Amino acid sequence: MDRGRLESFSDGVFAVAITLLALNLTVAGPGHGRLLNLLGHSWPAFAAYVVSFFTIGVIWVNHRSLFSGLARVDRVLLFLNLLLLLFMVAIPFTTATLSDYLRRGGENAHIAAALYGLVMTGMGISFALIFNWAIRRGLMIETMTKKARRDAQLRFGLGMVVYIIATGVSFLSAPAALVCYGAVAAYYVLEHTPAGPTAPSD
Amino acid sequence: MDRGRLESFSDGVFAVAITLLALNLTVAGPGHGRLLNLLGHSWPAFAAYVVSFFTIGVIWVNHRSLFSGLARVDRVLLFLNLLLLLFMVAIPFTTATLSDYLRRGGENAHIAAALYGLVMTGMGISFALIFNWAIRRGLMIETMTKKARRDAQLRFGLGMVVYIIATGVSFLSAPAALVCYGAVAAYYVLEHTPAGPTAPSD
Amino acid sequence: MDRGRLESFSDGVFAVAITLLALNLTVAGPGHGRLLNLLGHSWPAFAAYVVSFFTIGVIWVNHRSLFSGLARVDRVLLFLNLLLLLFMVAIPFTTATLSDYLRRGGENAHIAAALYGLVMTGMGISFALIFNWAIRRGLMIETMTKKARRDAQLRFGLGMVVYIIATGVSFLSAPAALVCYGAVAAYYVLEHTPAGPTAPSD
Amino acid sequence: MDRGRLESFSDGVFAVAITLLALNLTVAGPGHGRLLNLLGHSWPAFAAYVVSFFTIGVIWVNHRSLFSGLARVDRVLLFLNLLLLLFMVAIPFTTATLSDYLRRGGENAHIAAALYGLVMTGMGISFALIFNWAIRRGLMIETMTKKARRDAQLRFGLGMVVYIIATGVSFLSAPAALVCYGAVAAYYVLEHTPAGPTAPSD
Numbered sequence: 062m063d064r065g066r067l068e069s070f071s072d073g074v075f076a077v078a079i080t081l082l083a084l085n086l087t088v089a090g091p092g093h094g095r096l097l098n099l100l101g102h103s104w105p106a107f108a109a110y111v112v113s114f115f116t117i118g119v120i121w122v123n124h125r126s127l128f129s130g131l132a133r134v135d136r137v138l139l140f141l142n143l144l145l146l147l148f149m150v151a152i153p154f155t156t157a158t159l160s161d162y163l164r165r166g167g168e169n170a171h172i173a174a175a176l177y178g179l180v181m182t183g184m185g186i187s188f189a190l191i192f193n194w195a196i197r198r199g200l201m202i203e204t205m206t207k208k209a210r211r212d213a214q215l216r217f218g219l220g221m222v223v224y225i226i227a228t229g230v231s232f233l234s235a236p237a238a239l240v241c242y243g244a245v246a247a248y249y250v251l252e253h254t255p256a257g258p259t260a261p262s263d
Numbered sequence: 264m265d266r267g268r269l270e271s272f273s274d275g276v277f278a279v280a281i282t283l284l285a286l287n288l289t290v291a292g293p294g295h296g297r298l299l300n301l302l303g304h305s306w307p308a309f310a311a312y313v314v315s316f317f318t319i320g321v322i323w324v325n326h327r328s329l330f331s332g333l334a335r336v337d338r339v340l341l342f343l344n345l346l347l348l349l350f351m352v353a354i355p356f357t358t359a360t361l362s363d364y365l366r367r368g369g370e371n372a373h374i375a376a377a378l379y380g381l382v383m384t385g386m387g388i389s390f391a392l393i394f395n396w397a398i399r400r401g402l403m404i405e406t407m408t409k410k411a412r413r414d415a416q417l418r419f420g421l422g423m424v425v426y427i428i429a430t431g432v433s434f435l436s437a438p439a440a441l442v443c444y445g446a447v448a449a450y451y452v453l454e455h456t457p458a459g460p461t462a463p464s465d
Numbered sequence: 466m467d468r469g470r471l472e473s474f475s476d477g478v479f480a481v482a483i484t485l486l487a488l489n490l491t492v493a494g495p496g497h498g499r500l501l502n503l504l505g506h507s508w509p510a511f512a513a514y515v516v517s518f519f520t521i522g523v524i525w526v527n528h529r530s531l532f533s534g535l536a537r538v539d540r541v542l543l544f545l546n547l548l549l550l551l552f553m554v555a556i557p558f559t560t561a562t563l564s565d566y567l568r569r570g571g572e573n574a575h576i577a578a579a580l581y582g583l584v585m586t587g588m589g590i591s592f593a594l595i596f597n598w599a600i601r602r603g604l605m606i607e608t609m610t611k612k613a614r615r616d617a618q619l620r621f622g623l624g625m626v627v628y629i630i631a632t633g634v635s636f637l638s639a640p641a642a643l644v645c646y647g648a649v650a651a652y653y654v655l656e657h658t659p660a661g662p663t664a665p666s667d
Numbered sequence: 668m669d670r671g672r673l674e675s676f677s678d679g680v681f682a683v684a685i686t687l688l689a690l691n692l693t694v695a696g697p698g699h700g701r702l703l704n705l706l707g708h709s710w711p712a713f714a715a716y717v718v719s720f721f722t723i724g725v726i727w728v729n730h731r732s733l734f735s736g737l738a739r740v741d742r743v744l745l746f747l748n749l750l751l752l753l754f755m756v757a758i759p760f761t762t763a764t765l766s767d768y769l770r771r772g773g774e775n776a777h778i779a780a781a782l783y784g785l786v787m788t789g790m791g792i793s794f795a796l797i798f799n800w801a802i803r804r805g806l807m808i809e810t811m812t813k814k815a816r817r818d819a820q821l822r823f824g825l826g827m828v829v830y831i832i833a834t835g836v837s838f839l840s841a842p843a844a845l846v847c848y849g850a851v852a853a854y855y856v857l858e859h860t861p862a863g864p865t866a867p868s869d
Contacts, residue, residue, distance in 0.1 A: 073278025073477070074281060077481075079680060081683075087760065118746070122745050139327075173298060269529075272529075279484035342526070345526075348522075353487055374499075470735075471731075474678045474681060477678055477683070481687075551717070555689055555716075557689060562702075577702060
């Protein structure tokens with residue numbers, strides 16, 4: 062099976078999910094006081110929007126990098142990819158919940174931040190499953206050296222570990238957890254190691 | 264006519280519909296009590312989300328498999344495909360209605376579960392129409408053996424029969440119907456028989 | 466300029482618009498009486514959904530047919546295509562407005578039906594502009610015979626004339642206008658004459 | 668890295684964002700007086716819809732033109748493109764805010780118009796960053812002459828300067844600022860100079 066429609070369907074889901082994030086950007090209409098104040102009070106929505114936007118963006122960049130190394134896909138990979146999308150598509154929901162509860166603090170903010178982290182962790186696990194399945198089944202164009210494989214696993218693993226830690230941090234401070242989530246996205250944006258064996262010239 | 268835009272348009276509709284499912288994942292904002300309780304009360308929304316997500320995912324996987332076997336498409340197939348999409352696009356609506364009414368039980372929950380089943384049945388019938396039209400008009404790349412055709416019809420038919428039964432089950436128990444709908448998705452995820460004649464090496 | 470991204474962007478817009486139609490399918494949650502009654506009262510939403518779904522579907526089929534005959538696109542065609550999409554994207558809005566007001570009748574229903582017709586007319590005019598520009602500028606793969614061109618213009622023109630008439634009918638009866646809009650979609654679904662010179666074997 | 672998925676993902680985001688603009692087109696349901704009056708009072712929503720639609724359309728046309736000139740993409744370009752999409756995806760939000768506040772005038776309308784301008788400016792800056800990165804890193808298919816590069820920079824720069832000026836104008840008059848935003852879109856629709864070195868035959 063070639064990967065054409067797998068990529069175009071996934072690109073569509075990524076595109077819709079990243080755009081739906083912006084549906085959470087709203088302010089009350091006229092009659093609710095000064096717009097400048099309303100916008101100021103919405104800072105959690107803007108912060109969560111930027112973090113989630115670049116998080117989905119990074120997943121897309123890594124997805125593109127990983128899948129460009131696939132010679133073929135099998136039925137299991139299609140469903141592992143759906144599992145990844147299941148979590149990814151839930152990000153606008155967890156983002157909205159987090160930004161609704163972030164400013165108030167207290168137990169609800171902790172729960173909202175932990176929910177966000179759980180979905181991110183599920184997404185990270187799905188990504189790792191896809192990667193390991195592709196390696197084990199020999200779906201990649203080139204066989205990776207043991208070292209290259211371990212490096213890639215380390216890179217994916219690092220994000221997952223931070224997501225799990227940040228989920229724990231949520232119960233201490235929701236804003237601190239959001240900073241952690243943003244740091245993972247920033248890390249993947251800034252680091253330049255190619256994700257797959259087929260992109261040595263990035 | 265080549266199938267390029269038919270596939271890319273369909274992929275777009277699948278992508279949007281599967282992502283819109285998540286719009287139904289919402290909890291009331293601050294001031295409605297403990298978030299953990301709100302999330303707990305939303306379990307029907309989460310359960311229905313997962314079932315519908317994998318249902319649409321399975322339709323997409325089968326759509327991809329069937330259409331990869333087409334040598335060409337004709338105008339009738341374009342409109343049969345639109346009929347399939349008409350039902351598929353209604354899934355976020357029936358999912359939202361089911362999850363709204365599921366917990367309360369009673370007649371309304373039965374109706375909501377039956378509505379969900381009717382849309383699934385319509386979708387299954389559309390899929391069967393596409394398959395049979397493609398066979399009869401010789402649109403497939405390879406002519407299928409009689410046995411292969413009957414196997415494929417059995418596979419599609421099985422889902423449809425369960426959908427019809429589950430629609431009936433709805434009037435006894437809405438949660439039981441949802442379990443049936445989930446079982447159909449799980450069946451197609453787990454079985455490995457390729458859907459079309461062109462994918463013998465899946 | 467090749468037409469690759471023009472088609473994929475347009476397909477995306479078609480896919481989103483046709484799926485957003487279903488956002489208008491909602492019923493009030495628990496506590497508003499029998500769901501069966503709520504669904505029954507929503508018949509205008511279901512009728513308008515089906516009509517608009519097949520209308521957008523037909524536009525897509527015709528768009529695909531017309532553009533498959535283009536050897537190249539120019540900048541003007543890109544913007545004429547945007548004009549077409551401007552009207553097409555407004556269809557979920559006019560559909561929602563029509564289905565909100567349809568049952569009540571009276572002046573508001575007439576206005577809602579006429580608004581629907583105006584957007585359809587604008588869409589039809591945009592389609593005609595694209596077709597005529599492509600012919601005049603020699604963007605088509607094959608030059609059409611005078612007869613083929615006139616036939617195609619007749620086919621496009623027929624829908625437009627019915628849209629204009631139905632817009633007028635709106636002021637007599639909104640449901641009658643909806644029937645006219647549905648009849649146009651049904652006509653294009655059922656007639657088999659290929660839309661462009663490049664599809665003689667459809 | 669080839670630009671296939673970069674373009675298809677971007678096309679998806681453009682398609683969703685341009686279609687979500689129409690979600691802002693709504694009128695109150697029955698029981699709020701004459702529909703004709705409701706539509707008349709919604710003129711700011713219609714005006715802002717048309718301006719934003721063609722603005723996103725123009726960004727897409729220019730994006731298509733610029734990227735068609737790229738021989739390859741690198742990781743930095745992927746993230747600069749995400750930055751562009753971050754602002755582009757926020758346009759439905761700023762459009763909705765502007766159309767909500769436009770009619771009332773006063774300080775809130777000024778803030779809403781300036782917010783719109785800020786997002787446009789951010790989008791313009793992102794576009795300039797992509798262009799300059801592509802030139803500096805030699806990602807283009809053909810090296811541009813110094814003159815061609817300066818011409819292109821002038822063209823992109825002009826829009827950005829008008830966006831900055833219009834953001835200032837917002838504090839004098841929100842409708843005047845909207846006219847400026849519309850004028851930028853109209854300018855790019857009407858001028859015919861190709862945006863990149865690879866499109867001399869447009």
